[in-house]
Amino acid sequence: MNTDDVLPKDQRGEDYAGAKACMKCHQDLSTSYAHSAHGSTSRPVVNAELLAVFDRDSNTFHYDGQRKVIVEQRKNGIFQTAYLDGKQVRSEQFDIIFGSGEKAYTYGYWKGKKLYELPLSYFSAIQNWAISPGFPGNNYYYERGITSRCFECHGSYVEKKLTQNSAFSQEEEMETGSIIYGIDCERCHGPAKAHVVFHTENPDEKSAKFIAVFKSLSRKQKMDACGVCHSGNTLMSQQSVFSFKPGDDLDDFYVQDFRGFGGAELDVHGNQSTMLQSSACYVKSSAMTCQSCHQTHENIKGNLSAYSQKCMGCHQSIAHSKNTLSKGMLTANCIDCHMPKVASKLISFKQAGRDQVSPYPLRSHRIAIY
Known part of the structure; x- marks a missing residue:
């Protein structure tokens, strides 16, 4: 087999095959996964997709009587345009979408080889535009950089170039x-290149070769694989997690933060793995992992009944008071009581015309x- 003819070059190196190579044998999984939150956590802007939001809602965000940002369609694309006293002062095009839309979409624009976040995000809970998390609430702002570190959990790879500006600072550029x-x-x-080559040459071999099979990993290895992106936002990197492979030790990539080891004080954003490991369900089990409840290739987000059935698999004999819970509730929704949505301490957003910030609730793990 001439792999150069069959497999396109992958940016990550010669050992990689690219996701399209997986589709030949795993079409159904690939199609299902493409619509999952993981599969759609970043992508280039497609105007037709953006126009679906653009057409549905008010596209003007007023900071005050003088300042506003309008999401507007122009001849060469869709832009977030800032106005002061009715005069345009800044306009940047939508280039990249971050997020699956379950909670929100945040957008970026390119300026040369640097990526910046646009001032407005679209929030599903209010079906409208609001100030992007962490942005000032009284004025438009276009200079918040998006670095390669963001892509480490919202993408699969980006090549970066660092330039030393001084003894204490570096400037990063990314190859678009x-x-x-x-x-x-x-x-x-x-x-997966060796895996693809082997099974292309040996189509009758149904036992997966030269690829990480999750069921063969240890419990810690499974948790580490998910923990790459679900162990929190405060961990200090020792090396880029783009190079993490299933079976690697996550401690070699992050300096562990033991301050929130108990789980109760951890923020709900990005800390799913650590919070789960602090739970009695996890501590008292020898086998529970993220995959005990999550089928990564499928998208059942919001289906509380399906997740509750996972709970009932282990907790069939748990008694609740019939005075407080109906029998239907016991089998249909364990989640809202035992894994409630909690407002993130790190993320909030501001809606137009409101002085107070709006909470950003996420499911506690x-x-x-x-």
Whole structure:
């Protein structure tokens, strides 16, 4: 087999095959996964997709009587345009979408080889535009950089170049053509070129060769694989997690933060793995992992009944008071009581015309009696 003719070059190196190579044998999984939150966590802007939001809602965000940002369609694309006293002062095009839309979409624009966040994000809960998390609430701002570190959990690869500006500062540029958007197959399963070559040459061999098979990993290895992006936002990197492969030790990539080891004080954003590991369900089990509840290739987000059935698999004999819970509730929704949505301490957003910030609730993964 001439792999150069069959497999396109992958930006990550010669050991990688690219997600399209997986589709030949795994069409159904690939199609399902493409619509999951992981698969769609970043992508280039498609105007038709953006116009679906653009047409539905008010596209003007007023900071005050003088300042506003309008999401507007122009001849060469869709832009976020800032106005002061009715005069345009800044306009940048939508280039990249971050987020699956379950909670929100945040957008970026390119300026040369640097990526910046646009001032407005679209929030699903209010079906409208609001100030992007962490942005000032009284004025438009276009200079918040998006770095390669963001792509480490909202993408599968980007090539970066660092330039030393001084003894204490570096400037980063990213190669726009090198980006592999979303979390792709090889981000979780590791380099697959040898796997693809072998099974292309040996189509009758049904036992997976030369690829990470999750069921063969230890419990810690499974948790580490998810923990690459779900162990929190405060960990200090020792090396880029783009090079993490299933079976690697996550401690070699992050300096562990033991301050929130108990789980109760951890922020709900990005800390799913750590919070789960602080739960009694996890501590008292020898086998529970993220995959005990999550089928990564499928998208059942919001289906509380399906997740509750996972709970009932282990908790069939748990008694609740019939005075407080109906029998239907016991089998249909364990989640809202034992994994409630909690407002993030790190993320909030501001709506037009409101002085107070709006909470950004996320599902706690600390399973407990609240």
